[in-house]
Every structure is written in C-alpha cells, then in structure tokens.
Amino acid sequence: MVQLTALFLFASLLVLAMGTPMIKRDMATIQADISNISSLLVTWDNDVNAFAGTADGADAIHADSVALESAFQTAIADTQATSNFTTDMDALLVLGQMENSSTILVGGLTQIAEKGANFTSISNGTAAIVSDLSTLGAAATGFIAAIGNIITDTEVVAQATQFETTWSAAFADAITDVQDPSL
Ligand SMILES: *[C@@H]1O[C@H](CO)[C@@H](O)[C@H](O)[C@H]1NC(C)=O
Numbered sequence: 624m625v626q627l628t629a630l631f632l633f634a635s636l637l638v639l640a641m642g643t644p645m646i647k648r649d650m651a652t653i654q655a656d657i658s659n660i661s662s663l664l665v666t667w668d669n670d671v672n673a674f675a676g677t678a679d680g681a682d683a684i685h686a687d688s689v690a691l692e693s694a695f696q697t698a699i700a701d702t703q704a705t706s707n708f709t710t711d712m713d714a715l716l717v718l719g720q721m722e723n724s725s726t727i728l729v730g731g732l733t734q735i736a737e738k739g740a741n742f743t744s745i746s747n748g749t750a751a752i753v754s755d756l757s758t759l760g761a762a763a764t765g766f767i768a769a770i771g772n773i774i775t776d777t778e779v780v781a782q783a784t785q786f787e788t789t790w791s792a793a794f795a796d797a798i799t800d801v802q803d804p805s806l
C-alpha cells in the first residue's frame with residue numbers, strides 16, 4: 624500500500640512536470656529552428672519544382688510537407704517558451720531570417736498552384752495535396768503568429784502580421800487553384 628502510494632505520488636509529479644514547460648528557450652533556439660525550416664523548405668521547393676505529375680513526385684512532396692510541419696510545430700513550441708525579445712534588433716533579425724524562408728515558401732506555393740492539374744492525374748492526388756497544404760499553412764502561420772506574440776514594439780509586430788497575411792493568402796490561393804485547376 625505504501626509502495627502504491629509512492630508510485631502514485633511519483634506519477635502525479637511526473638504529470639505535473641510534463642504539463643509545465645520546464646525548459647526556457649531563447650533567441651538562439653528560435654534562430655536554429657528557422658535555419659532548420661529554411662533547409663527543409665529548400666528540399667520541399669526542389670521537389671515541388673521537379674514534380675511532373677507522378678505518384679513518386681507527389682509522395683516526395685508529401686514527405687517534405689510532413690517534416691516541415693513538424694519543424695514549424697517545434698518552432699512554435701520553442702517560441703512560446705521564449706520571453707519577449709529584449710530589443711527590436713533581435714526581432715528584426717529573426718524577421719530578416721524569415722524573409723528568406725518566405726521567398727522560398729511563396730515561390731513553392733505558386734508552383735503548386737500552377738501544377739494543380741498534374742495532381743489530378745494521381746489517385747487521390749488532389750485531396751492529399753490539399754490536406755497537406757491546410758496543415759502546413761496552419762503550422763506556418765501559427766509560427767509567425769507566435770513570433771508576433773513575443774515582439775513588443777507594435778511597428779515590428781506589424782511586420783510579423785504582414786508575413787502572416789502574405790502566407791495565409793499564398794496558402795489559400797494554392798488550395799483554391801489545386802482544387803480547381805481551370806482557374
Ligand atoms: C501538367 O499539367 C499540364 C496542364 O494540364 C499539362 O499540360 C502537362 O502536360 C502536365 N505535365 C505532366 C508532366 O503531367
């Protein structure tokens with residue numbers, strides 16, 4: 624009985640510990656996350672550009688999307704565990720890094736939109752890419768929203784909001800065009 628109680632107490636403490644973010648993150652962690660996102664974006668973009676309407680090509684894009692989504696989720700968690708940026712310079716540095724990713728992201732989405740008809744030649748191809756674009760879009764905009772939340776200066780927050788607006792629109796356009804390639 625005593626042992627059971629101890630075990631129960633240990634389990635409760637464990638649950639408590641897991642529910643509380645114990646590890647504080649910092650700017651360097653966020654920058655490392657963005658570097659990882661950038662390199663995964665390059666791979667994704669290359670596979671999008673190489674896509675020529677084959678199932679293998681679609682599978683590659685899907686695998687890249689899953690990895691990217693996971694990297695964005697990690698970045699969201701790390702950002703939420705980070706205190707507000709102490710200077711606007713830090714915020715601008717991070718946003719500058721995002722700018723590079725943004726160019727690749729929007730370029731890849733434009734390519735996907737243009738190749739909408741090529742997904743229809745694959746069984747369930749359109750449904751699969753739309754599903755990936757929805758989850759990836761939510762993760763990407765969720766990350767930029769999380770960044771906005773740790774920026775204090777309202778003018779700098781506006782720059783983060785601008786990314787969020789641009790990304791949302793690019794994902795929405797890609798989804799619309801893939802669903803109706805005649806557009
Ligand atoms: C992609 O779709 C376009 C438009 O339907 C078509 O002209 C082109 O041949 C397709 N390419 C491949 C590789 O299926």
Ligand SMILES: *[C@@H]1O[C@H](CO)[C@@H](O)[C@H](O)[C@H]1NC(C)=O
Nearest residue numbers: 659660690691693694695697
């Ligand atoms: C990059 O993100 C992927 C997906 O979350 C993860 O598996 C990988 O370990 C990360 N790489 C680095 C260097 O952080």
Ligand SMILES: *[C@@H]1O[C@H](CO)[C@@H](O)[C@H](O)[C@H]1NC(C)=O
Nearest residue numbers: 716718719720721722723724
């Ligand atoms: C953006 O990319 C360019 C070219 O790859 C690089 O020179 C520059 O340092 C990058 N900027 C940031 C903030 O990562």
Ligand SMILES: *[C@@H]1O[C@H](CO)[C@@H](O)[C@H](O)[C@H]1NC(C)=O
Nearest residue numbers: 747748750751752753754755
């Ligand atoms: C088609 O793709 C969607 C989205 O990925 C998936 O939920 C569904 O199970 C797939 N259907 C089939 C028949 O593979």
Ligand SMILES: *[C@@H]1O[C@H](CO)[C@@H](O)[C@H](O)[C@H]1NC(C)=O
Nearest residue numbers: 707771772773774775776780
């Ligand atoms: C962090 O910045 C946000 C604005 O993006 C602000 O609402 C919040 O109060 C700030 N938090 C702290 C602890 O200063």
